[in-house]
Amino acid sequence: MLDDRKLAVLRAIVEDFVSTNEPVGSKALTDRHNLGVSPATIRNDMAVLEEQGYIAQPHTSAGRVPTDKGYRLFVDRLSTIKPLSVAERRAIETFLSGAYDLDDVVGRTVRLLAQLTRQVAVVQYPSLTRSSVRHVELVPVAEQRLLLVLITNTGRVEQRVIETPAGISEESIGHLRALLNTCLDGLGLGDVPTAVADLPDKVGPDERPVAASVLSVLLETLVENHEEKIVFAGAANLAAVDFSASLREVLVALEEQVVLMRLLGETGDSSTVTVRIGTENPDLGLRSTSVVAADYGVGDLTLARLGVLGPTRMDYPSTMGAVRAVARYVGQILAGS
Amino acid sequence: MLDDRKLAVLRAIVEDFVSTNEPVGSKALTDRHNLGVSPATIRNDMAVLEEQGYIAQPHTSAGRVPTDKGYRLFVDRLSTIKPLSVAERRAIETFLSGAYDLDDVVGRTVRLLAQLTRQVAVVQYPSLTRSSVRHVELVPVAEQRLLLVLITNTGRVEQRVIETPAGISEESIGHLRALLNTCLDGLGLGDVPTAVADLPDKVGPDERPVAASVLSVLLETLVENHEEKIVFAGAANLAAVDFSASLREVLVALEEQVVLMRLLGETGDSSTVTVRIGTENPDLGLRSTSVVAADYGVGDLTLARLGVLGPTRMDYPSTMGAVRAVARYVGQILAGS
DNA sequence: CTTGGCACTCAGGAGTAAGGAGTGCCAGCG
């Protein structure tokens, strides 16, 4: 129902409106894009596009403005993600590779993304809870089965069954338990991985396989036991755009962690950039903002999401390119460290 | 040169302007405050105040508005810090006492202060660097003197001389060194205090006094080895006030940690609330904002500062009351945990 | 299906006028 030319017209309208922030009329279109037809023809096409809900006029006798539906079509079918320039890639790489731990990576990433897109950047990341180990218990429940119980200072109790490679003596278990408690007692959960790194070396050769299983289960428990944190940067970019009406609401949303979480959305098809446009957002205060987000992680493992938030009137191809690139680089950096 | 009535007039102007955000005229003043004189008299007083630079008119035939100098006089001599209501105090107490570690206290504090003052709250806090222990060395340098060397994974080297209570054998030193390295190796600096808490129990009775000295020096080194962090909240409150012109600049300032640090200023006379008004601020972009700040800490020890940032046209007595109260409660909470 | 022509709509800016808040100054009064 929409022939090629109408799509071209829609694309042109989106591009022009994004760059000028003014309703675009039929004349301007034929001037700036050589569509090969006259303004009158364009007007007919625009009438159709408007009827279908892809564009709208702010008032009679003004040019047309894309609707959310129009942007959606543009993003889905009319645009291709714009890769970053070599210079930009290099800048990202050097900037991120200077970081020395997760917190630092996240901090740099969010600032980088904000600067790159000139919008508000949001980065979500997993963080180990701040509780610490109070006690670790190992209980044999069957010939080749141990129960690992982890008690934290907040009173939380996690239990896991461990399949041991072979039978194991009571003494070995006792020894292992003592060892674990000695080196973990009082430690923040975040430091457990480093603290147990050399533990297999401290046990006898017989106990080593068992120790390994115990540790892997322990570390797994920790990973599942984290909380999501979220940071943002670039709020100043909001003031630049003409956000006037909703600026306050956007700022409010940014300070509500929960809203922010929901905004980034669930992790989608991995390695794809997802876009939420205007009213597609769950939050009412953000009717006129769009969110471009992507997963990031190490290898196959998805850690969390990051993205940017800006006016629906944004340069989607570039923004998507930046988000995708940053997500990839963050993954690489995390993998490398 | 300024008699009591002129001061009263200035006070009334500040109060009215703060609450209405409109230039205040002589008529309005006599109506709302019973100064016992006629508008004409007030006009004479205002002419003097203006000549001295305490107030100004946006344009001829408008009311008067306090200048920075006027606010300064108001803060210094015309107002008293307004204590919080009992309900507010109780709210602060319960809200803060729910926190369970420094990060959490800081997070809650900044949100609390933002809500209480309806302005942007800023909290600075010391944070242990994220480096971890690579090696600890103990070297005897004299009969009753040891050198403690702490090497972090970032390559940083800290050395301290320790006065030992009594002579100590080579073996004891070796033992202590081994013990320290075993229990600290790879640990984040933030976790060192908990990890060494029970160390004195693990050494022989002879070595205990030495161990104690070593530990106290070690912990002291850590304290000096922190970095300052800073967080803010309540940016949405900026949108409420009519900040129009400078909003962008304020947001920019908020995202620059360095600017923010300088803004809070050096720790002043302890337990006092300090106020920076408009152009008294070091930052050019913040010509029309004021900062109300105070130190907080545990007991005599000043940890860092917190404060709020708002338009020069702010309710100083209430804001100062809130800042002072929150600073005190934070201190109490930190002392109690 | 495309195109040029044409009447129509309407936001935005410029110009004008009325209204009103507030001032400064002055002369008189206690």
Added chain:
DNA sequence: CGCTGGCACTCCTTACTCCTGAGTGCCAAG
């Protein structure tokens, strides 16, 4: 000497009008 009422003056604010120009929808012709 300070306070007061009166008065002329300033100038911001608001409302209203008019005009212009961009842009549209429709129509008839190619």
